[in-house]
Amino acid sequence: MSVSDLAADEFRAGRPVILTAAREGGPDARALAVTFHAPQHTGHLATEGLPLSAPATSGNKATWHLAVPDADLTSPAERRVHGRTMDSAWLSGESHDSDEELRAALVQADNLARQHRLLKHEFAETNAGVVALYVQLEEQDEQLRKAHGQVLRELEDALRPRPPLIPGLELAVHYAPADPGAPTGGDLYDWFTLPDGTLHITIVDAVGHGVRSTRSALNVTHAVRTLALEGHPLQSILARTHDILMPLDPKLMATVLLARVDPVTGDLQLANGSHPPALLVRLDGTAHHLEVRGRGIGFPLPGSERVLSAHLDPGDLLLLYTDGLTESRKDVCEGEIRLVQAARNHAHRPLADIPTAIATDMHTIVHHADDTLALALRITPPP
Known part of the structure; x- marks a missing residue:
């Protein structure tokens, strides 16, 4: 989805894109580097707001580093989705609906995450306010106790002659x-x-x-x-x-x-x-x-x-x-x-x-x- 978002502007302008994927550290490594390259794009790629941010962005290139399972991704079992191969599923119209559903789920998850962060911030502020109020009440209570004790001592001195x-x-x-x-x-x-x-x-x-x-x-x-x-x-x-x-x-x-x-x-x-x-x-x-x-x-x-x-x-x-x-x-x-x-x-x-x-x-x-x-x-x- 992130690659499609980056490629959309290039395709509309009639410019080519190059997508490469390679295991990092040799054929047995469990890390995959996926690189998107827009050779005719001028300036830096706009990677903000992508479903999956690209941590490594340089000029007209964006690279994602992903963890991959031990199984061979090129095996038939890995390449089949709902009874179709990945190629056929990608080319069919069903992929568009799946993308939109996934995008909606990601948007909802982002909103929930933002609300969670906001709630945590508000809770921290509220908790700090409660602690401050508690400290203030403790100080006032101590002052009242001292004043009460002083009044009681003065009353006792007044009632009991020396x-x-x-x-x-x-x-x-x-x-x-x-x-x-x-x-x-x-x-x-x-x-x-x-x-x-x-x-x-x-x-x-x-x-x-x-x-x-x-x-x-x-x-x-x-x-x-x-x-x-x-x-x-x-x-x-x-x-x-x-x-x-x-x-x-x-x-x-x-x-x-x-x-x-x-x-x-x-x-x-x-x-x-x-x-x-x-x-x-x-x-x-x-x-x-x-x-x-x-x-x-x-x-x-x-x-x-x-x-x-x-x-x-x-x-x-x-x-x-x-x-x-x-x-x-x-x-x-x-x-x-x-x-x-x-x-x-x-x-x-x-x-x-x-x-x-x-x-x-x-x-x-x-x-x-x-x-x-x-x-x-x-x-x-x-x-």
Whole structure:
């Protein structure tokens, strides 16, 4: 077909053409060189767009290099096509129809090949765009995560006051929410100095999780702080807080532990409303819970039944906490026993490290995730 296309213009102009074919590399070679020669053609042959491009074109010659089978092409078996010899088939009109069908098939194949190349190009561009979009989304997601984390840290700092600087006292705290993605929960603390120099500490565990429980805990700490600064007796503060908040939030329920420490004398006072007891670890390693009976905010008959008085010597460790520290394995008694052991193990460490170290030991196995708060206090030995 390519030879016919090249010869058509020459034949119309009445010029001769020469077609030669020879095996390359000797009679046993499997490569055939087919050369088309138009001796009277001027310039270069137009070989563009041929069904089979001619890789070797020089002036008025075009050569194709073809692979041939081992069989002899001049044998009768190779020279017969549909019951006729190649010569007779070529000379008959059927060859023209076959050529046209083959040309149409080649055109269709070329179109499909072009469409395939176009699709591959479009797919490559689309894939590059998707990758770029994915990278952009990843960068935006990282920026959002950083911004979200920054907002959460600022919110947590705003909700949780830093330790007051009191000569003769060391203070440290550890807090971990039940949901790592939420910085707030129902466990909250407050500490401040009263006009007489005494340190007041409030530990609150409001029922629930998340922002709603945080609001309840904040209401309790604010009410307690107001009453304490007004000079109300420690034993009456819990009941008074209940009376103030119930009309505002009838569904509020919270356990509360109040502590007051005189940094000069080491005197300690505790009032409790349904909250886990404070743990005191002496310098010699002895430890015991400071039990005070009472009922929390939102409970029937709220308030502390009495105020427990104790004394802290230099080097003694006082630990105030919420039930998330001791109930991670759903066994309160077992948790309190482990807490005593953990506090003894870490009592010799710098106070800033103790709350987190104790929480780490207590949460090696967690069957019940809950907000966790651990606050440590120690009277420093004199210089």
